Amino acid sequence: MNLESLLDHPDLGLEVHVPPEDPKRPVRYVHTTDHPDPSRYLSGGELVLTGLLWWRPERAEAFVAALARAGAVALGTGVTEAGEVPAELVAACFRHGVPLFEVPRGVSFASVTEHVVLGAARTRARAGEGVPDLATAVANAATALEGGCWVLSPTGRVVAGTTSAPPIGLRQGLVRRFLEATRLPLTVRGPGHLPHTVAEASVTGTRALDWFLAVQGEQERWTSHQRHLVDVLAVAAANEQSARDSARRAAARVPLERAADGFARPDELCVLSASADKATPDVAAAVLAELAETLGLAAVVTEVDEEVFAVLGVRRNRRDRVLDELVELARLLERGFGDARVAIGVGGVTDAAGLPTSVEQARNARLVAERRDCRAGVQDGVQLGAFHTLLVGVPDDQRAAFRRWVLGPVLDYDAEHQSDLVHTLRVFLACSGSWTRAAEKLHVHVNTLRYRVGRVEELTGRDLSSLAAQVDLVLALELGSA
Missing domain, CATH: 3.40.1390.20 (HprK N-terminal domain-like)
Structure with a gap:
């Protein structure tokens, strides 16, 4: 173009x-x-x-x-x-x-980007000949290249492809190279594997939402005909992703209170809440849709007053595993979010009648995740203490002032002496003041722990055997992360 x-x-x-x-x-x-x-x-x-x-x-x-x-x-x-x-x-x-x-x-910038990339691809693909469907385009490219050819999502999910899918380890390696690349296509040479070419298939403006091509072989050796068929495949993949995104946006108009209607097991539902700062709500919605599809979960993604939610079908005995998988996927995707920061909150498993409770858990957890210093954070709403719900509404200046008032001397001491009294305090309080359990978690002798806690008491002027002092310190610690 x-x-x-x-x-x-x-x-x-x-x-x-x-x-x-x-x-x-x-x-x-x-x-x-x-x-x-x-x-x-x-x-x-x-x-x-x-x-x-x-x-x-x-x-x-x-x-x-x-x-x-x-x-x-x-x-x-x-x-x-x-x-x-x-x-x-x-x-x-x-x-x-x-x-x-x-x-x-x-x-949106994503619209401008899409017009440029797809326009260029269609030119290379000789737009007058037409673009086949995705399955045909994959088969044509794979035949010409005499090797494996796949369209992958940014989580490594196989959207389309020929032959058996690459091993999960290889796919994750290709995903990382794709998300981190400043220029595509590129040839990836991994130990024990044939070289693969990673190329763009679609450009949304957020790399963590883009499908991409993984093709066995080195693009430097492609003939003009092979390169042309890969370009055609890129256009076919972009067309397919655009069609699926349009269908998802149409489904997002479903009211949240009706989101449970289509599930086979409406008694086992879990709500996710997501946000993406420096991006439109559609980015958060697309992230939730991709995560649900990667996890193989039925999902309804909807937007309510600019808040994005996903209602997932999750069996109660699988929720903890799903939470762990979400954390791992978020870590993988964060390389591709650019300047945006994505936060995800996870509610508890409930039935249709309890959906509002899961919504509130997910929303509060998302607000906590938004305060974390990371590109993509996941927070479990079920594990939040009741005080977290109160803390999410405290303005930043008041949070900082309270934290400084209570923990300031300890923070200064750690900075000056390269110590970690704050971590010691956090573990000690998390163990409900148990000297034995806290010492075991910190891998130190009980006497060492007593000395460190004593230093915290001296610096803060608070007696840690007092419940009121413990509450103040817990709140100050949480205000630094919640």
């Missing part, structure tokens, strides 16, 4: 602020960033999209100069809180000859 066809696309409504000198220049790749110096991630020919989170007037010149040096095709941007593209940015783009356009509020 060239720049002119993108800027003139009627469905996007892009507003050009700095017109291109060469409208026919091809767009090779799309890179979304809010880094003040993105040049290290560019190699030339990219369309750069930015939400302006990096924006400061004094940074405009350096940001645009970096794009020009790296050979970026154009810059697409959102608007500031004032609702406009900054004049300093427009002026810098004029000076450096970088075309600049504005993405309307109603158009």
Whole structure:
């Protein structure tokens, strides 16, 4: 796809602020960033999209100069809180000859990315010949390449493919390379396995939602005909994913109170709640749908007042295993969330009548997970203490002030002496003040534990044999993580 066809696309409504000198220049790749110096991630020919989170007037010149040096095709941007593209940015783009356009509020960066990638793929696939269905495209590519060919989801789930699926270890390795890659396709050479080429199949704007291709062999050795069939496969996969996403969005209109209607066992349901900051609710919904499908669970994903929930069919004796699997999948996917942070809360297993309780457990757990410093966090709502429900509504400044008042001297002591009194305190309180159990968990002698707890008492001025003091310290510890 060239720049002119993108800027003139009627469905996007892009507003050009700095017109291109060469409208026919091809767009090779799309890179979304809010880094003040993105040049290290560019190699030339990219369309750069930015939400302006990096924006400061004094940074405009350096940001645009970096794009020009790296050979970026154009810059697409959102608007500031004032609702406009900054004049300093427009002026810098004029000076450096970088075309600049504005993405309307109603158009996501993912939509722009999809138009570019699919447009380029369709050009390579000789759009006039038509694109077959996914199963046919897989078979054609595999025959031409004389090897295995698979469409994989970002969790390693096999969407389509020929021959037996790659071993789970190999698939997870391919997923990691795909999620971490700055440029595709790439050839992955693992010990004990044939080389595989990892290529894009769809681009949503969030790598952790994209399907991708895993093909046996090295793409550097493909003939033009083989490369063409892989391009056709990429388009077929993108078409299939788009169709499934459309079906999921239609299903998301189901009211939450009716979500249990279609389950074979409405007496064993579990609710998940998810959010994705710096992204639309649809990202959180797509994540929940992918997780449910990977786990092989029946699910209804729905959005209620911009909150995203999934009702899953989960047997009571399997819930803990499902929770562990969700944690592992979240760790795998977090490499592909970019600047977004995804939080997931898990409610308890209940019947249809108890669904509101599971919803509240999942929501409160999600709010706790949102406060964690990680790309993708999962929190068990059943394990939350009652006080967690109260803590999630406490403003950040009040949380910090209380934590500092109670634990400040201990935090300072740990920082100065490279000690870990806070961890010792957390374990001691989690063991309900049992010296023996806490010492065993910490792998220290009881006398050592008594010394450390004594230091905490001295620093905080609190007697840990007092229930009131224990409550204060538990709350201060939880305010640092809840």
